[in-house]
Each structure stands twice: as C-alpha cells, then as structure tokens.
Amino acid sequence: MPTSIRSYVNLNTLTLEPGSFIDKELREYETDILYSVQLNKFNKKRIYTYFLVEHTSRQDKWLSFRLIKYMCRIVDQLKKQKPRLEGLPLIIPLICYNGKRAYRPSTYVFDLFNELKPIAEKVFTSPFKLVDFNLIADEQIRKHRWSGLMEFCLKHAKRGDLLLSTVKAAWHPIVVKLLERREEDIDEYALSLINYMLEVSAEDGEEFLEEFLQLTRINPEVERKMLTMKQQLEAKARWQGKQEGIEQGIEQGREQGIEQGIERGKLVIIKNLYNKFRDINQVAALSGIESKEVKRLLAKN
Numbered sequence: 451m452p453t454s455i456r457s458y459v460n461l462n463t464l465t466l467e468p469g470s471f472i473d474k475e476l477r478e479y480e481t482d483i484l485y486s487v488q489l490n491k492f493n494k495k496r497i498y499t500y501f502l503v504e505h506t507s508r509q510d511k512w513l514s515f516r517l518i519k520y521m522c523r524i525v526d527q528l529k530k531q532k533p534r535l536e537g538l539p540l541i542i543p544l545i546c547y548n549g550k551r552a553y554r555p556s557t558y559v560f561d562l563f564n565e566l567k568p569i570a571e572k573v574f575t576s577p578f579k580l581v582d583f584n585l586i587a588d589e590q591i592r593k594h595r596w597s598g599l600m601e602f603c604l605k606h607a608k609r610g611d612l613l614l615s616t617v618k619a620a621w622h623p624i625v626v627k628l629l630e631r632r633e634e635d636i637d638e639y640a641l642s643l644i645n646y647m648l649e650v651s652a653e654d655g656e657e658f659l660e661e662f663l664q665l666t667r668i669n670p671e672v673e674r675k676m677l678t679m680k681q682q683l684e685a686k687a688r689w690q691g692k693q694e695g696i697e698q699g700i701e702q703g704r705e706q707g708i709e710q711g712i713e714r715g716k717l718v719i720i721k722n723l724y725n726k727f728r729d730i731n732q733v734a735a736l737s738g739i740e741s742k743e744v745k746r747l748l749a750k751n
Contacts, residue, residue: 455542457490458489458490459487459488459489459490460487460488460489460490461487463487463488464485464486464487465485465486465487466483466484466485467484467485467486484524508549509549509551509553509554509555510555511555511556511562512562513545513555513557514555514556514557514558514559514561514562515559515562517543517545517559518559521541521543524541525538525539525541545557560574583601583604583605584605586601586605588602588605591605600646603646716739716743716747717747717750720733720739720744720747720748721748724744724748730744730745730748
C-alpha cells in the first residue's frame with residue numbers, strides 16, 4: 451500500500467467483507483478478497499481495499515481496465531445494500547502477482563488510450579459538461595435554427611399538455627424555411643423530431659401531425675416518409691384499440707367465470723345440506739346464505 455495512503459488507514463479496524471463481491475469475470479484468479487477498514491481522520495468512514503491474488507503466469511494488458519469495472523461494481527453493490535449512503539466509498543486496489551517473469555503491462559489505465567491518453571485523462575478526471583436548457587432563453591435557442599428545434603423540444607418536454615402547440619407557435623416559419631432548403635438528412639431528422647414530440651406530449655397528436663404533413667408538401671421526400679409515419683401511427687392506434695378490446699373481453703370472461711364458479715360452489719353446499727336436513731331455514735342458517743337465495747338456487751336445479 452502506498453505510504454501516502456497508509457497514513458490514513460487504521461489497520462486495527464481491518465475487516466474481511468463477504469464474498470458476494472467476487473467477480474465472475476475474474477474467476478481465472480484463484481483468490482480475490484475484499485477488506486474494509488476505517489480511516490484515521492474519519493471515524494465513521496470506511497475504506498474498501500480490494501486484494502486480487504493471481505496464481506498464474508499470464509500477464510494481462512487489460513487488467514487495469516477490468517479492475518476499474520470491478521471496482522465500479524463493488525461501489526454499485528454497496529450503494530444498493532446501503533441506500534442511505536451519502537457518498538461513494540473509496541476502493542483501493544492491490545494486485546498480487548507471482549508470475550515467472552516480471553510484470554510488464556502498464557498498471558495505469560490511461561496508458562490503454564495510447565496517443566489519446568492526455569485527452570482521456572482530462573475527460574475522466576474533469577467534471578462532465580452539462581447543458582442546462584433552463585438557463586437558455588427561447589430567443590437564443592431559435593438562433594440555432596434546425597438544431598434549436600430539437601433543443602426547444604427538449605427544454606419544453608415536461609409541458610406535455612402544451613408541447614405541440616408551443617412548438618407550432620414558435621417554430622412554424624423556421625420549419626418552412628428549412629424544408630424548402632432540402633438539406634441532406636433533413637427527412638430523418640424531421641421524422642425523429644416528430645416521433646419524439648408525439649411520444650412525450652399529452653396532447654392529441656393527430657391534428658399536429660396533419661398540419662406538419664401539410665408543411666412537408668414543399669419537400670417531397672419528407673412528405674413521403676411522413677405519410678408512411680402517419681399510416682404506421684394509425685395502424686398502431688387501431689392495433690392498440692383491438693388489444694384493449696381483447697384484454698377487456700378476457701377480463702370480463704375471467705370475472706364471469708369466477709362468478710359462475712362461486713355460484714356452482716354455493717349450489718353444491720346447499721344441495722348437500724338440503725338433502726340432509728330437508729329444511730330451507732336450517733340450510734340458510736348453516737350456510738350463511740339467505741333463505742331467498744337458497745330457494746333460488748334449489749329452483750335452478
């Protein structure tokens with residue numbers, strides 16, 4: 451263990467963790483053990499150290515990468531076991547190698563990126579880039595033209611009951627200009643965009659789809675694919691209607707079957723009691739079924 455880390459660790463608190471962390475991918479190794487230990491400066495914190503003992507002479511170029519994956523799985527499992535965990539536990543890997551030759555592959559995972567190593571180090575060790583559409587005004591998004599339309603939809607996606615009408619009001623002129631230009635791949639982009647809006651919107655998309663279809667007449671390729679999309683959506687709606695009808699019929703049949711079963715069960719009980727006592731009032735008292743119901747069931751038989 452590196453001296454810089456060793457100074458933080460209280461080895462008197464070293465505890466062997468359950469073997470549930472053993473990785474199926476790493477079963478080629480004879481032994482792998484997970485310990486937890488407290489830190490000297492953080493009494494309530496625990497640090498997890500992963501020991502992997504390899505009893506083969508095989509040298510693994512990808513070990514550092516597979517180790518990262520394994521460490522992430524350990525953290526993920528700890529999160530599931532302890533939902534109230536406020537932060538991520540720290541995993542310190544220690545690989546014990548006893549091959550015939552000195553271990554030559556790099557133990558630094560970023561070396562696997564070759565010439566991309568400097569970029570990879572920056573990407574993986576820097577905060578990720580986040581675009582918050584809440585902080586971008588609609589006017590600014592409109593300046594992005596075609597890409598801005600998707601950005602606008604993403605920004606207002608939560609307005610399910612107003613999304614289609616909002617998009618129509620804000621982007622109608624720009625959509626017309628873009629369709630007139632007949633840019634490459636605009637048809638696929640338009641279809642993806644329309645499909646997304648129909649999926650997230652709570653509005654009735656039929657009117658919106660019809661209006662957009664009217665717009666696409668200035669671009670034959672987009673119009674052709676939009677017609678196909680409209681037909682598919684209509685077919686899907688018909689299929690869903692049929693499925694709902696089938697499911698409703700099955701449910702009604704199931705309920706009817708249950709009722710019939712209960713009815714037959716009552717009849718058997720009442721018949722047996724009546725054959726024994728020949729008294730409707732006594733049958734009603736013993737079965738808990740009203741006298742009128744007893745008479746009705748006996749009359750059916």
